[in-house]
Amino acid sequence: MKKFITLLCTVLLMAGLCACEHIDSPDFEEVADFEIAGLTLDNFPFIDCSTSTSPLRDILMYEMLDIPWRWGPDIVSGSNYKVWFLLPDGMIQGSAEHIAFADRIHALWKSSGSHGAYVNLIDGTCRVIIDSRDISRNEADYAAQKQVKIVTKPLAWDALVFIVHPDNPVKSLTPAQIRKIYTGEITNWKELGGVDHEIHPYTRDADSGSQEKMETLVMKGRAMKEWPEMVGYNMLSPYFQIEGDPYGIAYTPYYFCERMVGDLHHVRVLAVDNVYPTAETLLNAVQGRKNGYPFYSHIYAAIRADEPQDSFPQQIYTWLSTPRAKRLIDESGYIALRNF
Numbered sequence: 001m002k003k004f005i006t007l008l009c010t011v012l013l014m015a016g017l018c019a020c021e022h023i024d025s026p027d028f029e030e031v032a033d034f035e036i037a038g039l040t041l042d043n044f045p046f047i048d049c050s051t052s053t054s055p056l057r058d059i060l061m062y063e064m065l066d067i068p069w070r071w072g073p074d075i076v077s078g079s080n081y082k083v084w085f086l087l088p089d090g091m092i093q094g095s096a097e098h099i100a101f102a103d104r105i106h107a108l109w110k111s112s113g114s115h116g117a118y119v120n121l122i123d124g125t126c127r128v129i130i131d132s133r134d135i136s137r138n139e140a141d142y143a144a145q146k147q148v149k150i151v152t153k154p155l156a157w158d159a160l161v162f163i164v165h166p167d168n169p170v171k172s173l174t175p176a177q178i179r180k181i182y183t184g185e186i187t188n189w190k191e192l193g194g195v196d197h198e199i200h201p202y203t204r205d206a207d208s209g210s211q212e213k214m215e216t217l218v219m220k221g222r223a224m225k226e227w228p229e230m231v232g233y234n235m236l237s238p239y240f241q242i243e244g245d246p247y248g249i250a251y252t253p254y255y256f257c258e259r260m261v262g263d264l265h266h267v268r269v270l271a272v273d274n275v276y277p278t279a280e281t282l283l284n285a286v287q288g289r290k291n292g293y294p295f296y297s298h299i300y301a302a303i304r305a306d307e308p309q310d311s312f313p314q315q316i317y318t319w320l321s322t323p324r325a326k327r328l329i330d331e332s333g334y335i336a337l338r339n340f
Contacts, residue, residue, distance in 0.1 A: 028337050029321045036315045041104050045313045048117040048126040050209050051235040052256040056332045057130045058083040079236050080260045115207035122148050127313035129302045132209030149305035154298035156334035159254035160213040161277045163267040165246040170194040172271035184225035202230045202241045202250035214251050217295045239265040259333040
């Protein structure tokens with residue numbers, strides 16, 4: 001692993017933040033590479049995250065601490081891939097040193113989900129988060145009640161994709177057709193060139209990052225019909241639902257689908273306006289070129305505005321905008337924000 005090689009660079013992010021409860025940092029922010037002096041596994045601050053951003057959080061943590069890592073199947077669930085740490089050189093498998101090392105990492109591995117991470121940041125039980133979305137209105141209201149100011153900044157591009165059963169003959173939908181499915185105006189696959197059968201539109205719980213993206217990117221203010229029996233309460237819910245339902249449709253983050261689920265579930269991603277979501281079509285959309293996938297969005301980092309400038313959480317938050325961090329974001333499978 002390469003060590004960070006340039007001098008510490010502190011950026012005054014907090015100036016002028018006292019006038020509002022939630023402040024967005026500029027897009028495409030970049031600062032010079034620097035090393036966070038004195039950062040170790042023992043003093044590394046807990047960084048909370050959403051489920052879909054947990055691999056990125058782990059990769060960044062391991063790289064900052066010079067811990068080797070790899071992608072691999074989640075041995076607990078068997079339903080998705082995750083990032084696993086490897087033993088540093090010289091550490092013996094099963095030794096007391098290895099057990100203590102693993103325990104310290106496991107304490108930093110927790111993921112509270114999109115909503116839970118923001119709540120924990122507001123409550124002060126964590127000091128940095130990497131989340132699949134920006135702070136929600138409800139979370140901003142909660143922060144105001146607690147008299148806490150939150151600073152957020154976008155880190156990378158993601159997207160919202162739609163999945164169906166592999167046997168579904170429909171290959172592509174328009175944004176208007178998707179909206180009409182979820183408002184209840186289109187109810188049969190036959191209307192979309194598919195089989196003559198009722199559509200089963202699966203949704204996510206209200207505080208999830210997927211639901212927020214669906215409402216803002218796709219529905220654009222139009223109310224979704226409520227199907228209580230169709231709600232999924234975790235990131236893998238859409239995959240289990242669609243695997244067992246040839247007539248279902250569901251939505252999920254592109255990154256989670258492409259990098260964390262991959263070939264472990266039998267689902268098929270739909271094109272939108274005949275454009276499939278890929279790294280190339282996301283970049284096309286970001287850059288305003290033809291053949292761009294339309295439902296793209298940001299993932300975010302967030303911190304409390306009262307975090308001391310010299311604290312490790314503040315330095316990590318700043319470091320996330322360095323060229324080194326952006327290269328790691330790309331390596332994780334996300335597309336880092338930068339000027340094109």
